[in-house]
Amino acid sequence: MKATDLKKLGGGREADRRAETAAANIAAAAAEHGLLDVAIGAFESPVGELLLAVTPRGLAYVAFEEEERDELLSRFSRQLSPRILEHSASTDEVRRQLEEYFEGLRTRFDLKLDRRMMRGIARDVLAATARVPFGRTTTYGALAERIGRPRASRAVGNALGSNPIPIVVPCHRVLRTGGDVGGYAGGASRKRRLLALEGSLPAARPR
């Protein structure tokens, strides 16, 4: 018997292949044991692939594809929990509602939200933003007034830019006074695309 014979018992490549399959099953086992604190899923949308993070409290994060995945997961680890695994099934309901939204079959989301990734004034701003209905828009100034801080429209803009749950918390419905769509964390073209989908893009308004 040689030491190299023993090494073969580790399975080599075969072990790597089996490990990958076995690792993919850990998330389901974790969910079953109530140990999955942050479930990661993906949704292929008309505005690019979205990364979704769902916790037992609700939807915590929607990321556009430009956001760097490793960096995002590290943030979730610090701000939510390090018990993070990819588990598509836990994001099924969010994906279903997003699909309906993009197909024009849904005008409001009926989802529990985990607001832990929202900091400070952003919570108030985004709570007010969530009440702007589908097909309607508002302005930074109007939103600042609505949260009782009429002079804080710049802070409102920053808060919207930091929205961890875009699309579902519709920060794209907040425009500049005068009709310019203004900025968007996901880029102005995405903002226009979402507004067009809702039939409220100023330039595309019929007649």
Place this chain on the structure above:
Amino acid sequence: MVASQIVELPPFSEFLEEHRGTVYRFLMAAVGPHDADDCFQDTFVAALRAYPRLTDASRLDRWILRIASRKAIDHHRAVGRRAIPSDELPERPAVPSGQPEFDGDLRAAVSSLPPKQRVAVVHRHVLDRSYADVAEALGISEEAARANVYQGVKKLRELMA
């Protein structure tokens, strides 16, 4: 930016991806291909349970292999309870029931070793770990780790002669 003294705990997904191969190789050798999946799941579910309470993220490889070692030993005991007890080593070690023939006799010989010896031999000769690491994985002294590896390899040589 000043580097933090404390190593930050990586997201579990990253941790799993980094260590799954090593853990699987360990289990493939320590409990055999038939039971490796079950032990792998037990190992990582146990790790996930304790994960947020970890204070030192600097040597997660040692940590997960310590858990895997416990699972491999527990597994051996559970299988042992089902087997017919015997004081003598079988002349040609039997392949545990349900376990497919895989690398044949050597695997069977390894599975006939007492659990600590078996796990010690696997750490040392399958994963190439130091005696200090073997000792740490099993919660024994380095001297005891050396003795376990030595006795295990000696028995394997006898069985494979």
